Amino acid sequence: MMAECVEEEETSVYVTGCEAAARAVIIAKPSVVAAYPITPQTEIVEKLSLFIGEGRHDCQFIAVESEHSALSACIGAASCGARTFTATSSHGLLYMAEMLYWAAIARLPIVMANANRALASGWNIWADHIDSLSQRDAGWIQFYTSTVQEVYDTILIAFRVAENEGVMLPVMVNLDGFLLTHINQPLRLVDETLYQEEFLDEINVPHALNLDSPHTLGTLISPSDNYRVQHDRKLGMERAKDVIKEAERDFLRLFGREYHPVMEYRSDDAEVLLLGMGTLAKEAEDAVDMMRFRGIKAGLLRLRQIRPFPDDEIIDAISRSPAEKLVIIDRDYSPGSGGILSQEVKTRLYDAGIVKEIVNVIAGVGGQDVSAEDMMEMVELERGEHWWGI
Amino acid sequence: MKVKMAISYPTVGASGRTGDWRVFRPVINQKLCIHCYNCYVFCPEGTISPELGVDYEYCKGCGICANECPSKAIRMVKEE
Numbered sequence: 073m074m075a076e077c078v079e080e081e082e083t084s085v086y087v088t089g090c091e092a093a094a095r096a097v098i099i100a101k102p103s104v105v106a107a108y109p110i111t112p113q114t115e116i117v118e119k120l121s122l123f124i125g126e127g128r129h130d131c132q133f134i135a136v137e138s139e140h141s142a143l144s145a146c147i148g149a150a151s152c153g154a155r156t157f158t159a160t161s162s163h164g165l166l167y168m169a170e171m172l173y174w175a176a177i178a179r180l181p182i183v184m185a186n187a188n189r190a191l192a193s194g195w196n197i198w199a200d201h202i203d204s205l206s207q208r209d210a211g212w213i214q215f216y217t218s219t220v221q222e223v224y225d226t227i228l229i230a231f232r233v234a235e236n237e238g239v240m241l242p243v244m245v246n247l248d249g250f251l252l253t254h255i256n257q258p259l260r261l262v263d264e265t266l267y268q269e270e271f272l273d274e275i276n277v278p279h280a281l282n283l284d285s286p287h288t289l290g291t292l293i294s295p296s297d298n299y300r301v302q303h304d305r306k307l308g309m310e311r312a313k314d315v316i317k318e319a320e321r322d323f324l325r326l327f328g329r330e331y332h333p334v335m336e337y338r339s340d341d342a343e344v345l346l347l348g349m350g351t352l353a354k355e356a357e358d359a360v361d362m363m364r365f366r367g368i369k370a371g372l373l374r375l376r377q378i379r380p381f382p383d384d385e386i387i388d389a390i391s392r393s394p395a396e397k398l399v400i401i402d403r404d405y406s407p408g409s410g411g412i413l414s415q416e417v418k419t420r421l422y423d424a425g426i427v428k429e430i431v432n433v434i435a436g437v438g439g440q441d442v443s444a445e446d447m448m449e450m451v452e453l454e455r456g457e458h459w460w461g462i
Numbered sequence: 463m464k465v466k467m468a469i470s471y472p473t474v475g476a477s478g479r480t481g482d483w484r485v486f487r488p489v490i491n492q493k494l495c496i497h498c499y500n501c502y503v504f505c506p507e508g509t510i511s512p513e514l515g516v517d518y519e520y521c522k523g524c525g526i527c528a529n530e531c532p533s534k535a536i537r538m539v540k541e542e
Binding site: 177178179237238240278279285286287288289290291292293297300301303304308 | 463464465466467468469470471472
């Protein structure tokens with residue numbers, strides 16, 4: 073008897089964060105992808121080029137000569153109302169810096185993946201959040217991811233958030249260099265038809281260039297109007313808070329995976345709270361479990377977005393927990409000031425009138441290896457700033 | 463909902479009477495004109511009409527029309 077061979081559609085694969093990002097982009101069907109390769113983001117560009125070359129999706133792939141041009145090409149396409157995507161990292165992101173602001177003030181819903189990597193001098197290609205955090209005031213929505221699955225899901229969510237008519241802002245999805253870009257993890261794929269029909273609408277940029285009503289975008293704007301434009305960008309960012317939560321709710325309903333602006337892990341009865349972003353904050357789940365096993369009531373808050381900052385969610389999570397001590401892990405540093413995430417959290421605590429013992433640990437910068445065991449030692453530290461390993 | 467951003471729609475003379483800036487004025491010799499419409503196409507300010515007349519109210523006198531004219535039908539004449 074012959075076995076019948078039935079080709080089943082694959083629903084789960086084992087891929088890197090880069091490939092997961094590229095797969096998500098193809099499902100969202102952008103019209104234009106413009107990108108320049110840079111370690112550790114290169115595979116995103118390679119895979120997109122491959123998928124588009126194979127005809128999986130009909131799309132204009134523009135191989136540009138620099139990151140400045142990559143984002144400029146996306147700005148041009150998005151100004152015409154096209155769905156666009158680009159990807160970069162580290163020095164590439166900073167080379168885009170001028171155009172990052174342009175894209176946000178021009179209210180263009182571009183989606184970008186940024187592989188978090190340290191900045192030279194002393195070339196370092198490993199994970200560090202300073203590249204994206206140095207651009208946090210540009211007006212881009214910024215997500216930070218912790219698993220290959222989350223990279224994929226967040227890019228799928230990002231297009232919907234960016235293109236919301238009340239938001240109309242570019243979105244940066246950050247994934248830690250090497251720790252996510254080059255690590256294979258199991259990835260559950262979404263039902264593409266369901267995504268395209270139920271989750272993501274057709275793109276509509278109301279101010280896009282069109283021949284029926286000719287106009288110019290981003291022309292000279294006088295002091296009597298410029299502040300209005302900047303204020304409107306702020307309103308878009310504020311509206312994004314609810315739009316993100318709504319998109320995350322719909323994503324859960326349709327695809328069964330749950331995301332929140334602040335991911336809480338065993339924090340409700342915690343006596344000490346770890347707080348961080350990206351892969352470090354995922355590793356911290358192991359640290360929390362091990363501490364609990366040893367009788368220390370630890371908990372964890374992992375921020376999935378720093379812009380818009382989830383003020384209400386972070387205050388709510390900290391207020392509900394009995395913890396008096398917060399250990400904020402920064403994979404970044406602002407010389408002359410301190411850890412950036414730590415400052416962001418402290419600002420909200422002050423506004424809410426909450427006083428906690430804050431330990432700020434600078435750890436994992438430039439790809440420094442930080443283990444769950446290390447984090448168990450961090451909770452023993454006293455108030456103030458500490459550089460891990462020094 | 464429409465977002466607020468820097469958008470400008472084309473209008474006549476949005477920057478004022480830019481003809482005041484002119485030092486040299488283009489003068490078209492209709493006898494030499496071969497109706498190629500190069501001046502009409504190349505004028506950056508849209509001040510040359512399809513009938514090949516110049517709107518001196520807004521012509522800045524850049525001279526691109528004279529430069530592009532293949533039959534040398536446009537002369538740039540110093541303003542008095």
